[in-house]
Amino acid sequence: MTAVRTSHTHAQAVDAAIELFSRQGYEQTTVEEIADVAQVSRATFFRRYRSKEDVVFADHELLLEEVVVMLAATRPDALDDGDLPEGSWDPATDPYLEVCRAARLVFDHHVGQRETSLARYRLLQQVPILRDRELVTTHRYERLFTKYLRDTLPPDRSSTVHSIAFAAGVVAVHNAMLRRWLRNPDLDLRPDLEEAFAELRRGATADLERRRDLASGAAALATTAANADGARVVVAYLEPGAGTDAVVRAVRDALT
Template sequence: MTAVRPHTHAQAVDAAVDLFTRQGYEKTTVEEIADAAQVSRATFFRRYRSKEDVVFADHELLLEEVVVMLAATRPEARASEEAGGDVGHGWDPEVGPYLEVCRAARMVFDHHVGQRETSLARYALLQQVPALRDRELVTTHRYERAFTQYLRDTLPPDRSNTTASIAFAASVVAVHNAILRRWLRNPSLDPRPDLEEAFADLRRAVVVSKGGMAPEADAGPRRRIVVTVLDGETPPDDVARAVRDALA
């Protein structure tokens, strides 16, 4: 996996978060952020466009990496990598795409945890600045769209309907965000076991017809997938439970 925070972007993100934390969001100017990041004002606007955007500049690069990583798992990409064009080797077209979406979400989670101080400072700012919360929603939606598009393009035709793909992508993002917030509120915890368990619950809840059975478990006949809407501070266990109840 490539580095997600090259020096220039890391410097800009950290400079903006530090200035906003010390001076306040409204009192900090673009010129001050550009100076702290050691770039010109023109370069700043060419790269980041606004004060809100620079706070999430690392996610612009991370989203690109997610898209590339997912694209590499599509059947046509796998075929091109294998001498005989055989896309086997354990890849199940009815299960693999769900696993890959969870793997991509895990990479995003690991990015947050790996940049601990920046993630904690950014989370504190989000509680204070509505403009940054709005920008976070845009970023979250872009991940969700990337996951949805991948599922629609990769699952077998009878499994790639829009509703099912949207529901699974939205559920993965919701669980990711809920467990991430729990870690941000208590960074001494190790959230990864809960994350893996919640993702496994979601995969079990999505019935992919292999002889009428669900992946990873015998889950009975096919069900229709629906989306459940929860408050942003809902505990992760309650998120997973609500999704399972909605799917049932």
Template sequence: MTESPPPSAVVAAAIDLFAAQGFDQTSVEQIARAAGVSRSTFFRQFGGKDDVVFADHELLLAQLRDYLGEAHDDPWAAVCEACVQVFRHFASDPELARRRYTVVRQVPALRDREIVTVFRYERLFDEYLRSALPGLDPLDAVGFAALVTAVHNHVLRQLIRGPKRVPVTVLRRALDDAMRRFGVHPAGSPAGADDVAVAVFPRGMPAAEVARRLGAALGT
């Protein structure tokens, strides 16, 4: 009995066909044949042609929900690390990412779905921050979620629009700067066990983050 190829191989085969002959001109039968799977297997795994284009995002969103569901000392840094995980995935095969980008840019329906997909990442980060930081102003949660998502997408576009590899350190530096601009960058060493502690925080730091850091430093 022949073993079916992994979903990632089917995705690659579909993207290659879309890039070579056009999204609308490519049938599910052609994708299944190129990937070495049956038509029914394709529909069972993906549902449709547009679904196969965004299959990686569905997997990534599920992985990020699990990751953010774990305990993290710094929720802001956890969101940034989630962005790094997404970038690493697409940077592992930049040529496939570039072909996918070209296909999406050429099909209005796919562009619209891409916008919705980006919003799903923002919403995931927003909801996580509100849960991890009780009392956080909703504007701070949605603002940071939108900021880091935009920073990630900007760096990712540098990768997929050009012929060169973009190391993950570029994204890490950009996210580091985003945390500083937002006033939530990790600062200094934890306070000692003194009876009196003096703390200085950036003016723009959300009040809930100030409270979180003070509580962590004072052991409360």
């Protein structure tokens, strides 16, 4: 029950701040006015939100906590004793998919709070300091996703650079789709978001497979050309020791 009341209180404070900023202006609105509309004391306001710009994104504090719990449940060390050796990789878990699921949760939160999201978007266009605060929130999601990937991908697939790149890609795709929705909230962009995330996952998996082949010295590269009759011809360049899987992947990539 405490979590529900806290969530409701946060929602009240967010809505109160956005409404007052939109109507009176950011600089003209005082903390006392926001606290009064949100039905909390001035001391409680500062204990919970610290500043005027923080209260605009107070709902994301709860959402970040939810994302942390969601991702933590899929880490190997969260499994029951006896399921897997400590620190080992659970093949049933796809960390890329879990990060995308977490990003979808954030997207659904915006869509589910339609009026608040639209009002906040309009407000951010007018107040530069709030846009800066939004960037801070975005970077927190990105850092959370990066750390999860670094900690959860198996050793032969994990690298800091790769984890950073995938996390940044997920956040960038989410933000691009969200901006499209905010400009036209009648659109249903969930299918587009799903496909974009699937494309990111395919790219990440293919990149790791290529790097693993190169590292093992068993790489294959294929390209296509056309013969005199116009038929497609696949030409493969093989490193010594290239296995069948590497050749098949190279030919498949060339054909697609």
